[in-house]
Amino acid sequence: MRILGIETSCDETAIAIVSGHDDTLTVEESFVFSQVDIHEAFGGVVPEVAARHHLIKLGSMLAKHVPKDGKGIDAIAVTAGPGLAPALRIGVETAKTLAWMWNKPLVPVSHLEGHIYANWIGDAVPELPALCLIVSGGHTELIVMKNHGEFERIGETLDDAAGEAFDKVAQMLGLGYPGGPKIEKLAADGKNDAFDFPRGLMDREDFDFSFSGLKTSVMYKLRELESAPAADIAASFQEAVVDALITKTKMAANEIKPASILLAGGVAANKVLRGRLEMLGKELQIPVFVPPFAYSLDNAAMIAAAGCFRARDEKNVANPLTVVADPNLDFA
Ligand code: KG4
Ligand code: ZN
Numbered sequence: 001m002r003i004l005g006i007e008t009s010c011d012e013t014a015i016a017i018v019s020g021h022d023d024t025l026t027v028e029e030s031f032v033f034s035q036v037d038i039h040e041a042f043g044g045v046v047p048e049v050a051a052r053h054h055l056i057k058l059g060s061m062l063a064k065h066v067p068k069d070g071k072g073i074d075a076i077a078v079t080a081g082p083g084l085a086p087a088l089r090i091g092v093e094t095a096k097t098l099a100w101m102w103n104k105p106l107v108p109v110s111h112l113e114g115h116i117y118a119n120w121i122g123d124a125v126p127e128l129p130a131l132c133l134i135v136s137g138g139h140t141e142l143i144v145m146k147n148h149g150e151f152e153r154i155g156e157t158l159d160d161a162a163g164e165a166f167d168k169v170a171q172m173l174g175l176g177y178p179g180g181p182k183i184e185k186l187a188a189d190g191k192n193d194a195f196d197f198p199r200g201l202m203d204r205e206d207f208d209f210s211f212s213g214l215k216t217s218v219m220y221k222l223r224e225l226e227s228a229p230a231a232d233i234a235a236s237f238q239e240a241v242v243d244a245l246i247t248k249t250k251m252a253a254n255e256i257k258p259a260s261i262l263l264a265g266g267v268a269a270n271k272v273l274r275g276r277l278e279m280l281g282k283e284l285q286i287p288v289f290v291p292p293f294a295y296s297l298d299n300a301a302m303i304a305a306a307g308c309f310r311a312r313d314e315k316n317v318a319n320p321l322t323v324v325a326d327p328n329l330d331f332a
Helices: 036-040 047-065 085-102 111-120 162-172 179-187 212-224 230-256 271-284 301-310
Strands: 002-007 012-021 024-034 075-081 106-110 130-135 140-147 150-156 260-264
Touching (some): 002 085, 036 047, 075 111, 106 111, 106 301, 111 260, 140 230, 150 230
Parallel strands (some): 075 106
Antiparallel strands (some): 130 140, 140 150
16 A cells, blocks of 8 residues: 655644555655744744645645656545644645545544654564653653554643753753754753752652653753853753653553553654663563654654554545544544
């Protein structure tokens, strides 16, 4: 099966063609246009601005890389949510039009399910049940993937997402948007034990997270110190986030005893987090999967990948004219 994937949930306009044979997926083509430079001036993503640029870019990307008559494409997968409503709508309405025109099945996909399926791209075939740590700009969740299409949420952030905390602390340090990669780069020159920032909810036995206290603590520290050593602040903050994520993942893994642990979402691009999760896997003797670096951040290959699995079940294939973008779409 060859699937065209379309992703416009936030500030990346992306299309991809993925072919699936049994459980193995091959990315034939993947194109991502990042709007980061456009939104940097605003200090964050402006939904209407994102939608306008998706509109301009998506049409030209499709015209350039996809046959006009849809020849060779068996189905279309599109991110239906969660995300920014005006941005999602551009991808969904475009996908509906193509599916209707080409008379091809349309598979609406959750953006978060897409992030999880980035782990199937390449040669990896993770064993199920899997414990999935999703860490993105809008979500921080622990999900048990019991089977393909069968997910259960066992923990989530009660306030900020991990990526959001990276972005906010980067803003406090004057590093710009998006903050994650900038904090990671700066942290490489700092001491990760210079400041003992709080790890939220560590005394609780559930699998929930909290990052707003950490963010506030960084803010007070910056106010308190006249000339704050930015690299030490970045490294100690990153350490607190990673520590909280790994601690709760370990607790969950000990209880669930999954066949594998998967990392997913934009923060999965963070090398310290990737390394620490791999160490946890060795300690617990559970195989750990991290998505290929190129497919950690938002892309359409992961959406097509999820679509490949979803399309196997007839009930996941929608009548194109009934699909609606849902900014709060839930999948677990
Ligand atoms: O999944 P994603 O691309 O978009 C959403 O679905 O939200 O995640 C974006 C988030 C941003 O908050 C960004 O700062 C964070 O991922 N991020 C990182 C790194 N690269 C991106 N956070 C930490 N370290 C990184 N290297
Ligand atoms: Zn994402």
